[in-house]
Amino acid sequence: MKNYLWHRFIYSFLRYTAGPVLRHKMGYKVDRQKGPEAPTLFVANHSTNLDPALVGMGFSRHMYYLASEHAFRNGLPSKILKFVFDPIPINKAKTDVTAIKEMLRRLKAGANVCLFPEGDRSFTGSSAPMTISIAKLAKSSGADMITFRIEGGFFTGPRWSSKMRKGEMFGRMMNSYSAERLRKMTDQQVLEAIESDLYEDAYERQKVKLVRYRGKNLAESLETVLFLCPQCNKIGTIKSEGCRFSCPCGLSGVYTETGFLEGQSIPFSTITEWGGWQDGQLGELIANAGSGPICSDEAQQLFEVQPAVSIKLVGEGALFISKEEIHCAGMTFPLEEVSRVTVVGQMKLLISLKNGTTYEVRSAVPRSALKYRDIFRELTES
Numbered sequence: 390m391k392n393y394l395w396h397r398f399i400y401s402f403l404r405y406t407a408g409p410v411l412r413h414k415m416g417y418k419v420d421r422q423k424g425p426e427a428p429t430l431f432v433a434n435h436s437t438n439l440d441p442a443l444v445g446m447g448f449s450r451h452m453y454y455l456a457s458e459h460a461f462r463n464g465l466p467s468k469i470l471k472f473v474f475d476p477i478p479i480n481k482a483k484t485d486v487t488a489i490k491e492m493l494r495r496l497k498a499g500a501n502v503c504l505f506p507e508g509d510r511s512f513t514g515s516s517a518p519m520t521i522s523i524a525k526l527a528k529s530s531g532a533d534m535i536t537f538r539i540e541g542g543f544f545t546g547p548r549w550s551s552k553m554r555k556g557e558m559f560g561r562m563m564n565s566y567s568a569e570r571l572r573k574m575t576d577q578q579v580l581e582a583i584e585s586d587l588y589e590d591a592y593e594r595q596k597v598k599l600v601r602y603r604g605k606n607l608a609e610s611l612e613t614v615l616f617l618c619p620q621c622n623k624i625g626t627i628k629s630e631g632c633r634f635s636c637p638c639g640l641s642g643v644y645t646e647t648g649f650l651e652g653q654s655i656p657f658s659t660i661t662e663w664g665g666w667q668d669g670q671l672g673e674l675i676a677n678a679g680s681g682p683i684c685s686d687e688a689q690q691l692f693e694v695q696p697a698v699s700i701k702l703v704g705e706g707a708l709f710i711s712k713e714e715i716h717c718a719g720m721t722f723p724l725e726e727v728s729r730v731t732v733v734g735q736m737k738l739l740i741s742l743k744n745g746t747t748y749e750v751r752s753a754v755p756r757s758a759l760k761y762r763d764i765f766r767e768l769t770e771s
Contacts (some may be wrong), residue, residue, distance in 0.1 A: 390498055399473055400451040408446050415545055415553070415756055417443060419560040424450030428496045432523070434516055435505035436542025444537050445502055447560050452501035455479045455488060459749075475583040480747075481508065481731050481739065484599035490664065491528065493578055496532045509732070510548045512614045514648075516584075524579035524735075528571050536563040536576035536586035536689055541604045543591035544602040544648045549614040549636075551735060554646075563587070581608035592648070592659045601646040607632045608644035609755075614669060615734045616684075616757035617667045617674075619656050623706040624674065624684045624760065654657040671767040675712065683764055685709035686756045694739070694747040702765035708738075710761050712768060717738060717750055730765040732758045 411417065431452055433444045441454040456476035461467045470476065470770040472757055477495070479488040492502050492573040506523040527534050541558035562584035565751050571579060621638035628635060635641040640720060644650030649658050692700040702717030715722045715730070722740060728756040729741040738750040739759040750758070 397451040417558040431503035437546035458697040524576040536567040554602035554604035566668035601741040617762040682709035692749045
Protein backbone atom coordinates (compact mmCIF):
# COMPACT_ATOMS: atom_id res chain seq x y z
CA MET A 390 0.00 0.00 0.00
CA LYS A 391 1.17 3.50 -0.87
CA ASN A 392 2.90 5.33 2.02
CA TYR A 393 2.23 2.44 4.42
CA LEU A 394 5.50 2.89 6.32
CA TRP A 395 4.81 6.62 6.61
CA HIS A 396 1.36 5.97 8.03
CA ARG A 397 2.82 3.55 10.57
CA PHE A 398 5.40 6.12 11.64
CA ILE A 399 2.81 8.89 12.08
CA TYR A 400 0.53 6.52 14.00
CA SER A 401 3.31 5.61 16.42
CA PHE A 402 4.51 9.22 16.77
CA LEU A 403 1.05 10.58 17.60
CA ARG A 404 0.31 7.71 19.96
CA TYR A 405 3.28 8.65 22.15
CA THR A 406 3.03 12.45 21.83
CA ALA A 407 -0.61 13.51 21.37
CA GLY A 408 -2.00 10.44 23.13
CA PRO A 409 -1.12 11.44 26.72
CA VAL A 410 -2.48 14.97 26.14
CA LEU A 411 -5.76 13.66 24.80
CA ARG A 412 -6.14 11.11 27.60
CA HIS A 413 -5.68 13.85 30.20
CA LYS A 414 -8.04 16.27 28.48
CA MET A 415 -10.82 13.68 28.19
CA GLY A 416 -10.22 11.80 31.44
CA TYR A 417 -9.64 8.69 29.36
CA LYS A 418 -8.17 5.43 30.67
CA VAL A 419 -7.45 2.53 28.37
CA ASP A 420 -6.30 -1.06 28.73
CA ARG A 421 -3.31 -1.11 26.40
CA GLN A 422 -2.57 -4.12 24.23
CA LYS A 423 0.39 -4.86 21.99
CA GLY A 424 -1.99 -5.61 19.17
CA PRO A 425 -2.25 -8.41 16.63
CA GLU A 426 0.45 -9.61 14.29
CA ALA A 427 -2.03 -10.81 11.66
CA PRO A 428 -4.35 -8.51 9.67
CA THR A 429 -7.22 -7.72 12.00
CA LEU A 430 -10.63 -6.09 11.72
CA PHE A 431 -11.24 -3.92 14.79
CA VAL A 432 -14.87 -3.12 15.58
CA ALA A 433 -15.85 -0.59 18.25
CA ASN A 434 -18.88 1.29 19.48
CA HIS A 435 -19.22 4.91 18.35
CA SER A 436 -19.65 7.61 21.01
CA THR A 437 -17.44 10.67 20.24
CA ASN A 438 -15.81 12.38 17.26
CA LEU A 439 -12.43 11.22 18.57
CA ASP A 440 -13.24 7.50 18.76
CA PRO A 441 -10.61 6.51 16.16
CA ALA A 442 -7.90 8.03 18.36
CA LEU A 443 -9.39 6.45 21.49
CA VAL A 444 -9.34 2.98 19.93
CA GLY A 445 -5.83 3.54 18.56
CA MET A 446 -4.48 4.36 22.01
CA GLY A 447 -5.36 0.84 23.09
CA PHE A 448 -3.10 -0.91 20.58
CA SER A 449 0.49 -0.48 19.50
CA ARG A 450 -0.17 -1.80 15.99
CA HIS A 451 -1.14 0.62 13.23
CA MET A 452 -4.68 0.56 11.83
CA TYR A 453 -6.65 2.37 9.12
CA TYR A 454 -10.05 3.93 9.82
CA LEU A 455 -13.21 4.72 7.95
CA ALA A 456 -14.19 8.40 7.78
CA SER A 457 -17.41 10.02 6.62
CA GLU A 458 -17.10 11.43 3.11
CA HIS A 459 -17.81 14.97 4.34
CA ALA A 460 -14.30 14.99 5.91
CA PHE A 461 -12.89 14.85 2.36
CA ARG A 462 -14.66 18.00 1.09
CA ASN A 463 -12.55 20.59 2.91
CA GLY A 464 -9.79 21.42 0.47
CA LEU A 465 -6.31 21.60 2.02
CA PRO A 466 -7.30 20.12 5.43
CA SER A 467 -8.76 17.10 3.60
CA LYS A 468 -5.56 16.66 1.58
CA ILE A 469 -3.53 16.74 4.79
CA LEU A 470 -5.89 14.20 6.38
CA LYS A 471 -5.46 11.84 3.44
CA PHE A 472 -1.68 12.27 3.31
CA VAL A 473 -1.20 11.70 7.06
CA PHE A 474 -3.77 8.98 7.79
CA ASP A 475 -5.23 7.85 4.44
CA PRO A 476 -8.64 6.99 5.95
CA ILE A 477 -11.22 5.13 3.86
CA PRO A 478 -14.03 7.48 2.80
CA ILE A 479 -17.53 6.14 3.35
CA ASN A 480 -20.77 7.69 2.14
CA LYS A 481 -23.30 7.52 4.99
CA ALA A 482 -26.08 8.47 2.61
CA LYS A 483 -26.09 4.99 1.05
CA THR A 484 -24.63 1.50 1.29
CA ASP A 485 -21.10 2.25 0.14
CA VAL A 486 -19.80 -0.78 -1.78
CA THR A 487 -16.62 1.07 -2.74
CA ALA A 488 -15.67 1.60 0.91
CA ILE A 489 -16.33 -2.07 1.70
CA LYS A 490 -14.12 -3.20 -1.18
CA GLU A 491 -11.31 -0.89 -0.04
CA MET A 492 -11.52 -2.22 3.51
CA LEU A 493 -11.22 -5.79 2.26
CA ARG A 494 -8.35 -4.83 -0.05
CA ARG A 495 -6.33 -3.35 2.80
CA LEU A 496 -7.01 -6.31 5.09
CA LYS A 497 -5.93 -8.76 2.41
CA ALA A 498 -2.79 -6.65 1.84
CA GLY A 499 -1.84 -7.20 5.50
CA ALA A 500 -3.06 -4.00 7.18
CA ASN A 501 -5.41 -3.60 10.14
CA VAL A 502 -8.73 -1.77 9.68
CA CYS A 503 -11.04 -0.28 12.32
CA LEU A 504 -14.73 0.45 11.80
CA PHE A 505 -17.72 1.46 13.91
CA PRO A 506 -20.58 -0.84 12.89
CA GLU A 507 -23.32 1.36 14.36
CA GLY A 508 -22.47 3.76 11.54
CA ASP A 509 -23.58 6.70 13.65
CA ARG A 510 -23.15 8.16 17.11
CA SER A 511 -26.07 7.89 19.51
CA PHE A 512 -28.15 11.01 20.18
CA THR A 513 -29.75 9.53 23.30
CA GLY A 514 -27.09 7.39 24.99
CA SER A 515 -27.81 3.78 24.02
CA SER A 516 -26.16 1.83 21.22
CA ALA A 517 -27.86 1.84 17.84
CA PRO A 518 -28.91 -1.48 16.27
CA MET A 519 -26.51 -3.09 13.82
CA THR A 520 -27.23 -4.93 10.59
CA ILE A 521 -26.25 -8.44 9.56
CA SER A 522 -23.93 -6.93 6.94
CA ILE A 523 -21.22 -6.31 9.57
CA ALA A 524 -21.19 -10.03 10.41
CA LYS A 525 -20.95 -10.97 6.74
CA LEU A 526 -18.11 -8.49 6.28
CA ALA A 527 -16.19 -9.88 9.26
CA LYS A 528 -16.49 -13.44 7.96
CA SER A 529 -15.69 -12.65 4.33
CA SER A 530 -12.63 -10.57 5.24
CA GLY A 531 -10.61 -13.66 6.16
CA ALA A 532 -9.09 -11.61 8.99
CA ASP A 533 -9.16 -11.95 12.75
CA MET A 534 -11.57 -9.66 14.61
CA ILE A 535 -11.15 -7.71 17.85
CA THR A 536 -14.05 -5.96 19.61
CA PHE A 537 -13.38 -2.80 21.63
CA ARG A 538 -15.80 -0.86 23.83
CA ILE A 539 -15.62 2.79 24.86
CA GLU A 540 -17.54 3.74 28.02
CA GLY A 541 -18.42 7.27 29.15
CA GLY A 542 -18.17 8.83 25.70
CA PHE A 543 -21.81 9.92 25.52
CA PHE A 544 -21.36 12.29 28.46
CA THR A 545 -17.86 13.43 27.47
CA GLY A 546 -18.78 14.42 23.91
CA PRO A 547 -22.59 14.37 23.49
CA ARG A 548 -23.72 14.03 19.88
CA TRP A 549 -26.06 16.97 20.32
CA SER A 550 -23.38 19.34 21.64
CA SER A 551 -20.28 20.91 20.11
CA LYS A 552 -18.64 21.17 23.54
CA MET A 553 -16.51 18.53 25.27
CA ARG A 554 -16.78 17.83 29.01
CA LYS A 555 -14.23 16.22 31.32
CA GLY A 556 -15.18 13.31 33.54
CA GLU A 557 -14.28 9.66 33.10
CA MET A 558 -13.93 7.49 30.02
CA PHE A 559 -12.72 3.94 29.66
CA GLY A 560 -11.64 1.89 26.67
CA ARG A 561 -11.07 -1.85 26.74
CA MET A 562 -10.69 -4.78 24.41
CA MET A 563 -13.68 -7.05 24.88
CA ASN A 564 -12.93 -10.16 22.82
CA SER A 565 -10.69 -11.55 20.12
CA TYR A 566 -12.05 -13.83 17.37
CA SER A 567 -9.73 -15.72 15.04
CA ALA A 568 -10.61 -15.97 11.36
CA GLU A 569 -11.05 -19.70 11.83
CA ARG A 570 -13.49 -19.20 14.71
CA LEU A 571 -15.49 -16.68 12.68
CA ARG A 572 -15.79 -19.13 9.77
CA LYS A 573 -17.39 -21.70 12.09
CA MET A 574 -19.98 -19.21 13.37
CA THR A 575 -23.20 -18.33 11.56
CA ASP A 576 -23.79 -14.74 10.43
CA GLN A 577 -26.34 -14.33 13.22
CA GLN A 578 -23.92 -15.65 15.85
CA VAL A 579 -21.24 -13.18 14.74
CA LEU A 580 -23.73 -10.30 14.82
CA GLU A 581 -24.92 -11.24 18.31
CA ALA A 582 -21.33 -11.48 19.55
CA ILE A 583 -20.50 -8.01 18.21
CA GLU A 584 -23.69 -6.49 19.61
CA SER A 585 -23.08 -8.05 23.02
CA ASP A 586 -19.45 -6.91 23.18
CA LEU A 587 -20.13 -3.34 22.05
CA TYR A 588 -23.50 -2.56 23.63
CA GLU A 589 -23.43 0.55 25.78
CA ASP A 590 -26.28 2.16 27.74
CA ALA A 591 -24.76 5.38 29.03
CA TYR A 592 -27.43 6.12 31.63
CA GLU A 593 -27.61 2.61 33.05
CA ARG A 594 -23.84 2.75 33.59
CA GLN A 595 -24.08 6.25 35.02
CA LYS A 596 -26.70 5.20 37.57
CA VAL A 597 -24.17 2.82 39.13
CA LYS A 598 -21.49 5.48 39.56
CA LEU A 599 -22.56 9.11 39.33
CA VAL A 600 -19.58 10.62 37.52
CA ARG A 601 -19.55 14.39 37.06
CA TYR A 602 -18.78 15.65 33.54
CA ARG A 603 -17.76 19.25 33.98
CA GLY A 604 -17.87 21.94 31.33
CA LYS A 605 -19.50 25.18 30.26
CA ASN A 606 -23.01 25.65 28.86
CA LEU A 607 -23.87 22.01 29.45
CA ALA A 608 -27.38 22.17 27.95
CA GLU A 609 -26.42 24.21 24.89
CA SER A 610 -28.03 22.83 21.68
CA LEU A 611 -30.04 20.20 23.56
CA GLU A 612 -32.94 21.09 21.25
CA THR A 613 -31.12 19.33 18.41
CA VAL A 614 -32.16 16.04 20.03
CA LEU A 615 -35.15 16.97 22.24
CA PHE A 616 -37.46 18.28 19.52
CA LEU A 617 -40.85 17.57 21.11
CA CYS A 618 -42.16 19.20 24.31
CA PRO A 619 -43.79 16.68 26.69
CA GLN A 620 -45.95 19.41 28.25
CA CYS A 621 -47.54 21.12 25.22
CA ASN A 622 -46.73 18.46 22.61
CA LYS A 623 -45.44 21.08 20.19
CA ILE A 624 -42.50 20.35 17.92
CA GLY A 625 -39.39 22.54 17.70
CA THR A 626 -40.23 24.76 20.69
CA ILE A 627 -37.53 23.64 23.16
CA LYS A 628 -34.68 26.16 23.50
CA SER A 629 -31.46 25.93 25.52
CA GLU A 630 -29.11 28.39 27.18
CA GLY A 631 -26.26 27.69 29.58
CA CYS A 632 -27.25 24.68 31.66
CA ARG A 633 -31.01 25.23 31.23
CA PHE A 634 -33.63 24.42 28.62
CA SER A 635 -37.23 25.57 28.36
CA CYS A 636 -40.38 25.86 26.24
CA PRO A 637 -42.71 28.90 25.94
CA CYS A 638 -45.48 26.75 27.46
CA GLY A 639 -43.71 26.93 30.83
CA LEU A 640 -41.69 23.74 30.83
CA SER A 641 -38.24 24.38 32.29
CA GLY A 642 -35.35 22.15 33.30
CA VAL A 643 -31.64 21.76 33.90
CA TYR A 644 -29.08 19.44 32.34
CA THR A 645 -26.83 18.49 35.27
CA GLU A 646 -23.14 17.59 35.41
CA THR A 647 -24.11 13.94 35.81
CA GLY A 648 -26.10 14.09 32.56
CA PHE A 649 -29.52 13.74 34.18
CA LEU A 650 -32.45 16.12 33.62
CA GLU A 651 -34.00 17.97 36.54
CA GLY A 652 -37.07 20.20 36.80
CA GLN A 653 -40.51 20.08 38.43
CA SER A 654 -42.31 19.99 35.07
CA ILE A 655 -39.92 17.49 33.44
CA PRO A 656 -41.43 13.97 33.26
CA PHE A 657 -38.13 12.37 32.21
CA SER A 658 -34.83 12.12 34.03
CA THR A 659 -32.75 10.99 31.05
CA ILE A 660 -32.36 11.90 27.39
CA THR A 661 -32.87 8.20 26.58
CA GLU A 662 -36.35 8.28 28.16
CA TRP A 663 -37.31 11.54 26.44
CA GLY A 664 -36.05 10.24 23.09
CA GLY A 665 -38.02 7.02 23.45
CA TRP A 666 -41.17 8.98 24.23
CA GLN A 667 -40.62 11.18 21.15
CA ASP A 668 -40.38 8.09 18.95
CA GLY A 669 -43.69 6.86 20.29
CA GLN A 670 -45.41 10.16 19.46
CA LEU A 671 -44.40 10.33 15.79
CA GLY A 672 -47.44 8.46 14.48
CA GLU A 673 -49.84 10.86 16.21
CA LEU A 674 -47.84 13.91 15.06
CA ILE A 675 -48.02 12.73 11.46
CA ALA A 676 -51.76 12.00 11.69
CA ASN A 677 -52.53 15.41 13.21
CA ALA A 678 -50.60 17.23 10.49
CA GLY A 679 -53.08 16.22 7.78
CA SER A 680 -51.77 17.17 4.35
CA GLY A 681 -49.67 20.07 5.65
CA PRO A 682 -46.11 20.28 7.01
CA ILE A 683 -45.39 17.96 9.93
CA CYS A 684 -42.47 20.14 11.02
CA SER A 685 -40.53 23.03 9.52
CA ASP A 686 -37.58 25.40 10.00
CA GLU A 687 -36.78 28.75 8.43
CA ALA A 688 -33.52 30.11 6.97
CA GLN A 689 -31.89 26.86 5.87
CA GLN A 690 -29.09 26.39 3.35
CA LEU A 691 -29.33 23.65 0.71
CA PHE A 692 -26.17 22.23 -0.86
CA GLU A 693 -25.70 19.67 -3.61
CA VAL A 694 -23.03 17.15 -2.62
CA GLN A 695 -20.36 15.54 -4.72
CA PRO A 696 -19.37 12.82 -2.20
CA ALA A 697 -15.80 13.05 -0.86
CA VAL A 698 -15.11 15.94 -3.27
CA SER A 699 -17.13 19.15 -2.78
CA ILE A 700 -20.48 20.81 -2.08
CA LYS A 701 -22.28 23.59 -3.96
CA LEU A 702 -24.85 25.99 -2.48
CA VAL A 703 -28.06 25.75 -4.52
CA GLY A 704 -30.47 27.78 -2.43
CA GLU A 705 -31.62 29.24 0.89
CA GLY A 706 -35.06 29.14 2.45
CA ALA A 707 -37.53 27.14 4.50
CA LEU A 708 -37.32 23.41 5.15
CA PHE A 709 -40.34 21.22 5.84
CA ILE A 710 -41.48 17.62 5.59
CA SER A 711 -45.02 16.43 4.89
CA LYS A 712 -46.56 13.02 4.21
CA GLU A 713 -45.73 13.42 0.53
CA GLU A 714 -42.49 15.38 0.26
CA ILE A 715 -39.47 17.15 1.68
CA HIS A 716 -39.21 20.77 0.60
CA CYS A 717 -36.16 22.98 1.05
CA ALA A 718 -35.07 26.31 -0.41
CA GLY A 719 -37.55 26.13 -3.28
CA MET A 720 -36.76 22.51 -4.22
CA THR A 721 -39.22 19.67 -3.70
CA PHE A 722 -38.24 16.03 -3.12
CA PRO A 723 -41.19 13.60 -3.30
CA LEU A 724 -40.71 10.92 -0.62
CA GLU A 725 -41.06 8.20 -3.26
CA GLU A 726 -37.87 9.56 -4.87
CA VAL A 727 -35.89 9.73 -1.59
CA SER A 728 -33.83 6.67 -0.65
CA ARG A 729 -32.46 7.79 2.70
CA VAL A 730 -32.43 10.70 5.17
CA THR A 731 -29.51 10.79 7.60
CA VAL A 732 -27.88 13.16 10.07
CA VAL A 733 -24.18 14.03 9.97
CA GLY A 734 -22.57 15.46 13.08
CA GLN A 735 -24.76 17.60 15.27
CA MET A 736 -27.41 18.83 12.83
CA LYS A 737 -26.46 18.51 9.14
CA LEU A 738 -29.25 16.76 7.25
CA LEU A 739 -28.43 14.55 4.25
CA ILE A 740 -31.18 13.84 1.71
CA SER A 741 -30.26 11.04 -0.70
CA LEU A 742 -32.30 10.50 -3.84
CA LYS A 743 -32.80 7.21 -5.65
CA ASN A 744 -31.17 8.70 -8.75
CA GLY A 745 -27.88 8.96 -6.82
CA THR A 746 -27.97 12.69 -6.07
CA THR A 747 -27.33 13.82 -2.50
CA TYR A 748 -28.22 17.13 -0.86
CA GLU A 749 -27.10 18.54 2.48
CA VAL A 750 -29.14 20.97 4.59
CA ARG A 751 -27.39 23.25 7.05
CA SER A 752 -28.66 25.70 9.65
CA ALA A 753 -26.93 28.71 11.21
CA VAL A 754 -28.90 28.28 14.45
CA PRO A 755 -29.57 25.16 16.54
CA ARG A 756 -32.44 23.08 15.18
CA SER A 757 -33.14 19.39 15.12
CA ALA A 758 -32.17 17.46 12.00
CA LEU A 759 -33.08 14.33 13.94
CA LYS A 760 -36.80 15.06 13.72
CA TYR A 761 -36.69 14.99 9.91
CA ARG A 762 -34.78 11.71 9.89
CA ASP A 763 -37.16 10.06 12.36
CA ILE A 764 -40.31 11.35 10.65
CA PHE A 765 -39.03 10.15 7.26
CA ARG A 766 -38.40 6.69 8.73
CA GLU A 767 -41.85 6.62 10.30
CA LEU A 768 -43.46 7.58 6.98
CA THR A 769 -41.52 5.14 4.80
CA GLU A 770 -40.82 2.14 7.03
CA SER A 771 -44.11 1.72 8.90
